[in-house]
Amino acid sequence: MSLAxxxxxxxxxSRNRQRSNFELYAWLFMRVSGVVLVFLVxxxxxxxxxxxxxxxxINFAFVAxxxxxxxxxxxxxxxxxxxxLHGTNGLRTIINDYAERNQTRFWLKMLLYVSxxxxxxxxxLVIFTFDPTIG
Amino acid sequence: xxxxxFDVVIVGAGGAGMRAALESTKRARTAVLTKLYPTRxxxxxxxxxxxxxxxxxxxxxxxxxxxxTVKGGDxxxxxxxxxxxxxxxIDAVIDLEKMGLPFNRTPEGRIDQRRFGGHTRNHGExxxxxxxxxxxxxxxxxxxxxxxxxxxxxxxxxNEFYVLDLILVExxxxxxxxxxxxxxxxxxxxxxxxxxxxxxxxxxxxKVWKTTSNxxxxxxxxxAIAYRRGLPLEDMEFYQFHPTGLAGLGVxxxxxxxxxxxxLRNASGExxxxxxxxxxxxxxxxxxxxxxxxxxxxxxxxxxxxxxxxYLDLTHLPKEQIEAKLPDITEFARTYLGVDxxxxxxxxxxxxxxxxxxxPTNVETEVLSxxxxxVPGLYAAGEVACVSVHGANRLGTNSLLDINxxxxxxxxxxxDFANSHDFAPLPEDPAAYTISLVExxxxxxxxxxxxxxxxxxxxxxxxxxxxYRTEATLKEAFTDIQELRRRYRHIxxxxxxxxxxxxLLEAIELGFLLDLAEVTVVGALERKESRGGHxxxxxxxxxxxxxxxxxMAYRIPGAGDESGVRIDYKPVTITxxxxxxxxx
Amino acid sequence: MTAxxxxxxxxxRIEPRDVTFKIRRFIPETDDDPHWEEYVVxxxxxxxxxDALMKIKGEQDGTxxxxxxxxxxxCGSDAMRINGRNRLxxxxxxxxxxxxxxxxxxxxxxPLEKDLVxxxxxxxxxxxxxxxxxxxxxxxxxxxxxxxxxxxAVFDDTTKCILCAACTTSCxxxxxxxxxxxxxxxxxxxxxxxxxxDAGAEARLEILNEKEGVWRCRTTFxxxxxxxxxxxxxxxxxxxxxxLIFRRV
Numbered sequence: 001m002s003l004a005x006x007x008x009x010x011x012x013x014s015r016n017r018q019r020s021n022f023e024l025y026a027w028l029f030m031r032v033s034g035v036v037l038v039f040l041v042x043x044x045x046x047x048x049x050x051x052x053x054x055x056x057x058i059n060f061a062f063v064a065x066x067x068x069x070x071x072x073x074x075x076x077x078x079x080x081x082x083x084x085l086h087g088t089n090g091l092r093t094i095i096n097d098y099a100e101r102n103q104t105r106f107w108l109k110m111l112l113y114v115s116x117x118x119x120x121x122x123x124x125l126v127i128f129t130f131d132p133t134i135g
Numbered sequence: 136x137x138x139x140x141f142d143v144v145i146v147g148a149g150g151a152g153m154r155a156a157l158e159s160t161k162r163a164r165t166a167v168l169t170k171l172y173p174t175r176x177x178x179x180x181x182x183x184x185x186x187x188x189x190x191x192x193x194x195x196x197x198x199x200x201x202x203x204t205v206k207g208g209d210x211x212x213x214x215x216x217x218x219x220x221x222x223x224x225i226d227a228v229i230d231l232e233k234m235g236l237p238f239n240r241t242p243e244g245r246i247d248q249r250r251f252g253g254h255t256r257n258h259g260e261x262x263x264x265x266x267x268x269x270x271x272x273x274x275x276x277x278x279x280x281x282x283x284x285x286x287x288x289x290x291x292x293x294n295e296f297y298v299l300d301l302i303l304v305e306x307x308x309x310x311x312x313x314x315x316x317x318x319x320x321x322x323x324x325x326x327x328x329x330x331x332x333x334x335x336x337x338x339x340x341x342k343v344w345k346t347t348s349n350x351x352x353x354x355x356x357x358x359a360i361a362y363r364r365g366l367p368l369e370d371m372e373f374y375q376f377h378p379t380g381l382a383g384l385g386v387x388x389x390x391x392x393x394x395x396x397x398x399l400r401n402a403s404g405e406x407x408x409x410x411x412x413x414x415x416x417x418x419x420x421x422x423x424x425x426x427x428x429x430x431x432x433x434x435x436x437x438x439x440x441x442x443x444x445x446y447l448d449l450t451h452l453p454k455e456q457i458e459a460k461l462p463d464i465t466e467f468a469r470t471y472l473g474v475d476x477x478x479x480x481x482x483x484x485x486x487x488x489x490x491x492x493x494x495p496t497n498v499e500t501e502v503l504s505x506x507x508x509x510v511p512g513l514y515a516a517g518e519v520a521c522v523s524v525h526g527a528n529r530l531g532t533n534s535l536l537d538i539n540x541x542x543x544x545x546x547x548x549x550x551d552f553a554n555s556h557d558f559a560p561l562p563e564d565p566a567a568y569t570i571s572l573v574e575x576x577x578x579x580x581x582x583x584x585x586x587x588x589x590x591x592x593x594x595x596x597x598x599x600x601x602x603y604r605t606e607a608t609l610k611e612a613f614t615d616i617q618e619l620r621r622r623y624r625h626i627x628x629x630x631x632x633x634x635x636x637x638x639l640l641e642a643i644e645l646g647f648l649l650d651l652a653e654v655t656v657v658g659a660l661e662r663k664e665s666r667g668g669h670x671x672x673x674x675x676x677x678x679x680x681x682x683x684x685x686x687m688a689y690r691i692p693g694a695g696d697e698s699g700v701r702i703d704y705k706p707v708t709i710t711x712x713x714x715x716x717x718x719x
Numbered sequence: 720m721t722a723x724x725x726x727x728x729x730x731x732r733i734e735p736r737d738v739t740f741k742i743r744r745f746i747p748e749t750d751d752d753p754h755w756e757e758y759v760v761x762x763x764x765x766x767x768x769x770d771a772l773m774k775i776k777g778e779q780d781g782t783x784x785x786x787x788x789x790x791x792x793x794c795g796s797d798a799m800r801i802n803g804r805n806r807l808x809x810x811x812x813x814x815x816x817x818x819x820x821x822x823x824x825x826x827x828x829x830p831l832e833k834d835l836v837x838x839x840x841x842x843x844x845x846x847x848x849x850x851x852x853x854x855x856x857x858x859x860x861x862x863x864x865x866x867x868x869x870x871x872a873v874f875d876d877t878t879k880c881i882l883c884a885a886c887t888t889s890c891x892x893x894x895x896x897x898x899x900x901x902x903x904x905x906x907x908x909x910x911x912x913x914x915x916x917d918a919g920a921e922a923r924l925e926i927l928n929e930k931e932g933v934w935r936c937r938t939t940f941x942x943x944x945x946x947x948x949x950x951x952x953x954x955x956x957x958x959x960x961x962x963l964i965f966r967r968v
Contacts, residue, residue, distance in 0.1 A: 023934035024963055097937065100895050172839060174882050175786075175794040232863040235853030237871060237878050237914070244865035269878075275793060276878065287852040321832065350788040351773075386791045466949075467791060470810060471765070586777025629781030632748050635833040638781040 026089055033082040040079045064132035073127055080123040088116040136566055137326045141166040142553035143546075144315055144330040146298045146357060149176030150274070150538035151517025151545070152336035153281035156290045158546030159334075163553045166328065167290055168317055170297040170352065170640075173282050177338060177350045178538065181274025182463065183391035184266030185231075185535035186254055187224035191245045192264045197221040199257060200265065202712060204533060207253040207420045208491075208526020209667035209677065210714040211370070211685065211707055216498045216522040218710065220533070220540045227539040228267050236280040238269050239460075249460075250394040253420035253530040259719065262418050266532045271389045271461045277535060295320035297640055300569045301333065301360050303510070304559050310365075310504055312512030313559040316569040320640070323633030325573070327565050331558055332512045332549035335361065335494060335502070336542065339518040342644075343652045344487035344601070345593035348380055348387035357519040359647035361494045362654065366504055367687040369521040369705065370492035371651070372658035373668045375529055376602050378424040380486025382444035384471055388464045388483060390531040393417040395460050398448045399424070400480065401431045402438040407445075412719035419719045422528040422668045425485040429602045432484070439482055446480035485602055491529055491668060492658075493521040495687065495705070500545040506687065506705040512552055512559065516545040523685060526707075527667020576642045581625025585642045588619050588626065592645075592652055595619075600656055605673045609660045616653050623649055654688045657700040662686060679714050683707055735761045738813060740771060743824035744834055746782065753831065757820075764814035768801055768821065772808060785835035792947055795883030799835050800824045805885040805945040826888035828897070842884045845900045849908040849926055854919025870915040877910040877955050879948040886942035886952050898931040902942035902952045905933055909955040912962060924963050933959050 049055050066072040091112050099105040143159045145152050148169035159165040169176070188195040200221040205212045232238060232246060239247040248264040256263040269276040285292070300316040314330040337357030341349025362368050378399070379388040393399070399417050401407050411427045412419035419427075428445050437443050449457055454477050457465055461476075468474045468481045494515040495503040500522075502513040517538045524537055592615075599612035623646060630638035664678035665671045684704040691699040737759050745753035758775045769787055776783045785808070786796040792810035799808055801823050802816055813821070829837035855864075880903065887893050887901035908927055912920040927933045933956055942952035 021928065021967055023930055023932065024928055024967060027934045027960070028964060028968065093937075096935070097892055097895055171788055171794075171796070172843070172882075175788045175796045177789060177794070179881070180789050180791075180793050229863055233853075233855075233859065235911070235914070235916070237874070238863075240866055240868045240871050242868065244867050246863050272793075272879070275881070279878070279880075283852040286847050287850075350794065351790055352788045384791075463793070470812070471767075471791070473765075584777065585781070586773075590777075630784070632746065632782070634747050635784050635836050637784050638776070 030086060030089060033086045037079070037082050037086060040075065040082065044075070044079060064130070067127065067130050068132065077124065077127050080127070081120060084116055084120045084123075088112060137324065138329060139166065139326060140329045140558070142330065143332045143334065143549045144168060144328045145334045145336060145546075145549075146315060147176070147336035147338060147517070147519070148173035148292065149336060149338055149517065150178035150277055150281060150535065151519075151542035152176075152334070153278075153285050153290070154539050154542030155334050155336060155516060155546030155549065157281065157284055157288060158543055159550040160285075160288050160290045162547070162550035165291065165550070166293055167285075168293045168296040168298050168315070168328065170295060170320070170356070172294050173285065173292060174278060175352075176278060177353055178535075179275045179278040180348065180350065180387060181277070181535055182271040182387060182389035183251060183394065184249065184268030184273045184532045185224075185228060185277070185539070186251060186265045186530070186532040187228040187267055187536065188221070188265060189225055189228060189246060189248065189267065191241060192248050193256070195256065195263055195265055197224065199255070199263070200224065202258050203254050204524065204530055205526070205712045206259070206715075206717060207530040208524075208528055209422075209717055210679075210683070210712070211373070211523065211526035211666060213523050213526075213708040214710040214712060215708050216524045219498050220524045220536060223540045224536050227536060227543070230543075231277060231280060231539065234280050234284045236269065236276050238267055249391060250418060251531045252390045252393065252418045252424070253415075253719075254532070255415065259414070262415050266391070266394065268391065270459070271391055271463045274535060277539070293317070296326065297643075298337075298356065298360070299572060299643060300566075301335075301364050301513075302327075302561065302565050303364050303513075304562055306559065310510050311559040312510060313561050314565070316566045318569065318573060318640070320635055320637070323636060325566050325569055327561070329558060329561055330512075331553035331556055332514065334500075334545045334549050335513070335515040335519050336517045336538075336545070337519045339490040340648065340651045341487045341490075342589075343592065343596050343648050343655065345590075345597040346380060346383075346385040346484070347487035348377055348385055349487065354644035354647050355490075355651045356644065356647055357515070358490075358493055359650045361502070361515075362650060362688075362690050365690065365692075366502065366510070367495055367689050367703070368492060368654050369495040369685050369687055370523060370527075370658070371490070371654045371688055372662050372686060373491035373525075373527045374487065374655065375421055375489040375491060375668045376425045376485040377488035378421055378428055378485050379447055379483040380488075381467060381471055382439070382482035382484045385486035386467050386471060387486065387488070388447060388467065388481065389461070390418075390421070392447060392449060392461055392464060395456060396449075396452050398451075399428065399483075400446045400448050401436040402442065402445075403436065405436070407431055407436070415719045420528055420530060421488075422670070423719070425602050426670055428483075428485055444482040444484040447476075447483045448480050449476045450478060450480065487601075489529055489534060490518055491521070491523070491525040491527065492686075493519050495685075496520045496522055498522060498544075499548050500541050501548065506703075512549075512556065514545045514549045516541040521685075527669060572643065573639065576626065576628050577631055577639055579625070579627050581627050583622050583626045585626060585628070585638070585645050588622055589641075589645050589648065592616065592619050592648060596652055600652075600659060603670050603672050604659055605671060606660065609656055612656045613653070613660065616649060616656060620649050620653070650690075654700055657702065658686045658688055661702045677717075683714065733764060735763045738762045738771065739820035740775065741820055741822045742775075742783065742834070743822075744783070745831055747833055762813050764812070766813050767809050768811045768813065768816075768823065769797055769808040771813065772823070784833045793881060795881035798826050798883040798885040798888070798947075800826055805889040807883060807885065807947045810947050826884060828888045828890075828894045829884070839884065841897060842887055842901070842903065843882075845887075845904040846882065846907055849900065849904045850919055850923050851907040851911065853911060853914065853917055854922070855916065856918040864916045866915055873915070874910050874913040876950050877906045877913075879950055880906050880910070881948060883947060885945040885947055889941040889945035891939060891941065892935050892937055896931070896935065899935045900927065900932060902936075902956060905936075905956050905959055906950060906952055909959055912959065920962070924959070924966065927959055928963055928967075933963065936960070
């Protein structure tokens with residue numbers, strides 16, 4: 001390849017073009033989910049650890065009581081999904097930043113996605129199939 | 136050795152080279168060879184603006200601009216060329232704006248204009264606002280804009296290719312252009328570029344002096360290569376010293392600072408330009424201001440511990456104006472001298488700035504091998520060329536104009552030539568001279584260092600061939616140069632490698648500088664008068680009877696330092712303006 | 720107006736002192752890996768680092784290789800890592816680097832070619848990829864295009880870029896991800912996206928919306944710190960992100 005060809009190839013762009021708004025939405029999601037999580041998580045911590053005698057009162061019955069209400073189910077579900085997706089996307093970014101080889105990058109991300117999916121599915125399952133009678 | 140074939144090869148990627156490339160690439164297969172990356176070129180250091188009689192802010196016309204150019208050049212200007220430049224200036228500015236150049240704007244949204252040295256309304260009545268500008272980084276904007284458009288047009292660049300020789304062949308007793316030979320910095324390989332037309336746009340040779348606004352890379356390569364190939368150099372004794380270089384450093388502070396209202400003062404605070412140019416004062420042409428400054432220092436009115444500089448005073452200007460219109464020079468003063476122009480006086484002294492002379496061309500930018508014979512296929516534009524639109528002294532902003540007007544003309548002319556002519560055959564061994572030059576230096580075993588010879592050259596030139604010259608100082612400089620050329624024969628390059636061998640290239644550049652210093656000094660010795668940028672204390676007056684003519688310097692062939700300079704003359708083209716006394 | 724003149728007594732003379740430079744050398748023909756070498760050079764406090772490097776090259780070791788041109792911070796040739804920070808050697812004075820030894824190495828993230836010289840081609844390739852030129856539509860006016868001073872001011876900051884690569888090679892994302900456009904290319908795009916005369920913003924935003932575009936920016940502000948022209952690089956990148964969000968969401 002002559003020098004001129006080389007610079008021509010570079011100028012026309014040999015980089016992988018990915019025409020989608022995925023990165024844009026991912027970036028926006030981080031901001032929005034971050035703000036929502038502040039309320040959800042602080043609210044959660046406040047209710048669980050401070051209100052009405054705090055952490056001492058938490059037991060099976062307490063949890064069962066809360067999840068009897070669709071409001072708390074939605075709260076906890078939203079918290080689970082947003083936190084997991086926020087964290088997963090953050091880790092994806094960190095892997096992109098720090099893993100230098102494409103191979104490493106790929107496998108680390110696979111590990112990340114599989115474990116995230118597992119936790120999200122498990123958590124969702126628990127919230128919706130929770131049986132207050134087993135206690 | 137690799138051989139490439141192009142219709143047009145442009146040497147140099149500053150303003151003139153890239154402006155030419157934009158025209159030539161559209162018309163013919165073009166390569167641009169540059170020893171730097173294009174955006175490193177010294178066009179980017181130009182600050183103040185580019186004059187054109189747009190009349191956006193006050194009445195103006197290109198004929199007044201032509202007159203100012205001719206008078207500013209102390210009547211050594213070829214008036215037909217100046218007329219073309221000033222007429223085409225208007226389109227040149229508009230072209231740049233259309234290419235995207237971010238000019239400063241008037242309240243109506245048009246290109247703003249400001250005052251500049253030597254530019255006047257109605258043949259000298261008062262200073263006129265003619266300079267189109269982008270803060271104090273007009274050159275930067277021009278360079279970036281031209282490069283951006285080269286990217287757009289897909290101009291083919293060969294970056295860090297040092298052109299070291301021009302291939303001229305004799306056909307029917309006439310010199311013809313066959314291409315250039317280049318050294319690739321990255322690999323050390325020699326490349327032959329076989330071309331129908333070659334444009335030299337390699338810039339100036341300010342590094343002959345110690346105190347200079349020029350880049351380290353401005354070593355006059357194009358001029359020296361042409362000179363070594365037997366082409367003449369025109370008016371080399373006319374070298375411009377810009378009045379306001381940062382004292383001791385030479386870093387340029389734009390004349391636009393005075394255009395915005397800045398004032399030069401001596402140690403006692405006197406506005407000494409009032410004495411020298413009562414009408415336009417600090418906005419007199421650069422040669423007059425530089426001489427006045429040196430005179431102040433010589434007569435003991437200089438400032439500082441050694442009384443060796445004067446002051447540029449901007450303190451009376453509003454802070455906002457300084458920071459909006461002159462941000463870069465403000466930063467230079469703060470960075471390099473620790474002086475804040477908003478509240479303090481800035482130490483300044485003349486700095487070697489611009490070569491009015493160079494490779495002689497006609498208005499079509501065709502290079503001349505004597506007073507009127509064109510070298511077919513060879514073109515030159517910008518500081519390397521002498522059209523001559525600047526005569527004995529260039530007006531501020533006219534260099535940016537020169538590169539745009541004549542760069543464009545060169546691109547068109549070279550492409551047209553290439554489209555109507557065949558390749559001149561390459562000689563048997565086109566790279567022989569270059570290889571022997573490179574290998575000779577690489578294998579040199581003497582004890583002389585490049586840096587030492589360069590320092591000595593710059594010292595003698597600063598001391599003996601600067602703003603003021605006399606027979607005695609010039610002879611001193613000449614003797615020194617001869618001695619330095621002898622020492623140059625025993626030069627040793629320490630870096631023997633092939634890749635990025637800048638040590639080797641500095642040695643070659645030094646050879647060019649020595650040649651050009653000699654031509655400059657010999658031309659100055661032979662011109663026994665004072666005119667524009669050439670001020671002889673032993674001949675203080677202008678002598679139109681004997682010296683109303685261009686100097687043409689030819690190399691007397693000889694091996695190494697055995698060569699000499701032969702001086703000849705060429706008449707000045709006068710159309711409308713008869714020489715008059717130059718008063719402002 | 721003489722009131723502003725400084726007192727005439729001479730300031731104390733400043734003497735040169737010996738300064739130790741530790742330079743990361745690499746000669747491709749003979750070295751397998753870069754190594755540090757020390758040089759002691761006599762320099763004035765007001766000397767530029769570039770002056771010292773030239774002195775070392777001229778007087779001590781001609782093989783020391785670096786790029787330089789204008790010598791006063793407007794050509795962008797001599798960006799290097801000086802005492803661990805990206806700066807221009809010609810805009811950094813010895814006195815501003817403390818009294819200890821001064822380390823100099825090539826900028827990071829671009830292929831090292833020799834000593835302080837790197838291959839700039841990937842950097843310029845990213846620049847070229849963002850369409851860094853005015854794109855217009857409609858009829859060309861016979862005279863200049865009109866633009867108000869306010870419209871001109873919007874993109875003034877990013878017109879100052881000299882393509883020295885100090886920002887791009889200070890960016891941790893660029894160090895590991897050679898596909899990332901890097902701050903300088905985004906600055907170049909910004910200069911045109913926000914130019915009122917330009918009609919190519921959509922195409923440029925499309926390019927910068929790619930996987931390796933502005934969304935890779937981690938706002939570490941290294942680029943803003945490194946810029947020798949004082950461009951608010953991170954801010955420019957954020958403005959491009961904002962333009963994308965507001966146009967697409």
